[in-house]
Amino acid sequence: MEIRNNDPGAVQYGNFFNYYQFSDATERVKLLPDADIWLPALIDGESQGDKPYFILDVGCNCGVLTQLMHKYLKERLRRTVKVLGVDIDPRLIQRATAENESPEDVSYACVDVLDDAAFESVKTYMKENDLQKFDAICCYSITMWIHLNHHDQGLRFFLQKLSNLAELLVVEPQPWKCYQKAERRLKKAGEIFPLFLELKWRSDVDLQIQNYLEESLDRRKLFESAPTKWQRKICFYR
Ligand SMILES: C[S@@+](CC[C@H](N)C(=O)[O-])C[C@H]1O[C@@H](n2cnc3c(N)ncnc32)[C@H](O)[C@@H]1O
Numbered sequence: 001m002e003i004r005n006n007d008p009g010a011v012q013y014g015n016f017f018n019y020y021q022f023s024d025a026t027e028r029v030k031l032l033p034d035a036d037i038w039l040p041a042l043i044d045g046e047s048q049g050d051k052p053y054f055i056l057d058v059g060c061n062c063g064v065l066t067q068l069m070h071k072y073l074k075e076r077l078r079r080t081v082k083v084l085g086v087d088i089d090p091r092l093i094q095r096a097t098a099e100n101e102s103p104e105d106v107s108y109a110c111v112d113v114l115d116d117a118a119f120e121s122v123k124t125y126m127k128e129n130d131l132q133k134f135d136a137i138c139c140y141s142i143t144m145w146i147h148l149n150h151h152d153q154g155l156r157f158f159l160q161k162l163s164n165l166a167e168l169l170v171v172e173p174q175p176w177k178c179y180q181k182a183e184r185r186l187k188k189a190g191e192i193f194p195l196f197l198e199l200k201w202r203s204d205v206d207l208q209i210q211n212y213l214e215e216s217l218d219r220r221k222l223f224e225s226a227p228t229k230w231q232r233k234i235c236f237y238r
Contacts, residue, residue, distance in 0.1 A: 010189035014059065014145035014182075015089035023141070024229070025065040031225040032069065035076040037236050038136060040167060052080040052105075056122065056134045058113055058162065059142030060085030063096030063106075069138070070106050084125050086111040114150060114158060126165075137166035141232065143209060144174035144182065148193045152200050156212060163217045163237075171213070172234040173206045206233075213237050 016022070038053070053073065060066045066085040073081045083106045087093050093110040100106055109125075111118045126134075139162065147155040163169050183196050201208040213219045219237035227233050 010185040010191070012145075012186070012191075012193075013088055013149065014142065015087070015092060016061070017091070019061050020064040023065075025068050028065060028140075028228055028234075029068040029072050031228065031234055032072060033223045033225070033236065035073075037223045038073065038077065038168065040238070050079060052082045052129075053077055053135045054129060054131055055081065055083045056137045056162075056165070057083055057085040058137060058139050059145070060087050060092075060096060060108065062092045063099060063108060065140060066096070066106065066108075067099075067101055070102060074105075081105060082129070083107075084109065084122065086113060086122065088112045113161070114146070114154065122165075133165050133167050136168040136170055137162045138170040140170070140172045140234070141174060143171065144178055144205075147199065147201070147205070148179065148182065148195060151195050151198065155201070155209075156216075159209065159212060160217060163213070163219065167238065169213065169219060169237045170234060171209065171237065172228075172232050173209045175206050175231055176203045178230065178232075179205070210235065 055069075055073075057066045057069070063085055066083055070081055070083050085093075085096060085106065085108045087096070087108070087110065090110045093108050096108045100108065107125075109121045111121055113119060113122075126132075143155060143158075146158045150158070159169075159171075179196070179199075179202075183193055186193060199205075210221065214221065214237075221235055222238050223236040225234040
């Protein structure tokens with residue numbers, strides 16, 4: 001795909017085909033914290049044993065960050081790490097599957113996480129692996145796309161739905177500046193986000209997300225990374 005003016009192009013769901021030419025996944029994975037943040041505090045006498053550590057990576061695109069995170073965590077946690085990466089775009093999932101370097105531990109499925117019928121494949125994965133919850137659910141750079149397409153209540157529903165299934169919730173929200181850029185790009189391409197002007201969570205959207213997770217979903221922030229080159233912070237909530 002040709003890239004003009006260093007512009008990733010206009011898309012509705014953040015389903016950029018060339019995403020990792022712009023977002024350096026190697027640099028982002030370096031911002032992830034060490035094992036203690038990923039693991040729950042153990043009560044005396046409890047042990048994690050040899051049980052694999054299970055992650056759901058929501059909006060995994062073509063899997064580049066997913067693969068790097070898998071490798072990073074396998075080394076840090078010194079146990080098997082299993083990842084299910086899901087994305088709304090079947091072409092990205094096809095590519096992620098074709099380029100999967102660890103098919104024994106990493107799998108991919110095409111799922112719109114807000115679609116209950118499609119989300120059944122995540123539920124099936126949980127049943128097959130005897131999971132009540134994932135050890136961690138990662139939402140890297142996806143909140144803005146959920147927000148732009150499903151409004152404030154859709155974003156709250158997304159956070160609540162995933163929070164219910166996660167021991168640890170990892171969120172890298174896009175700040176408002178990114179919304180303005182995405183809106184400008186789509187406008188240039190002759191389209192619009194119909195909900196853009198109606199959003200109530202706006203200039204401080206990252207703070208609104210944090211308040212919602214802490215106050216309404218009763219989560220506690222354990223860690224916040226240094227900002228990425230796009231001024232996004234990766235936040236860990238237990
Ligand atoms: C900007 S990319 C981020 C990719 C990756 N998480 C990262 O940070 O490197 C956002 C991804 O979310 C996906 N996405 C958007 N809405 C989704 C939905 N409702 N369900 C699943 N995936 C979705 C897009 O297709 C896209 O690949």
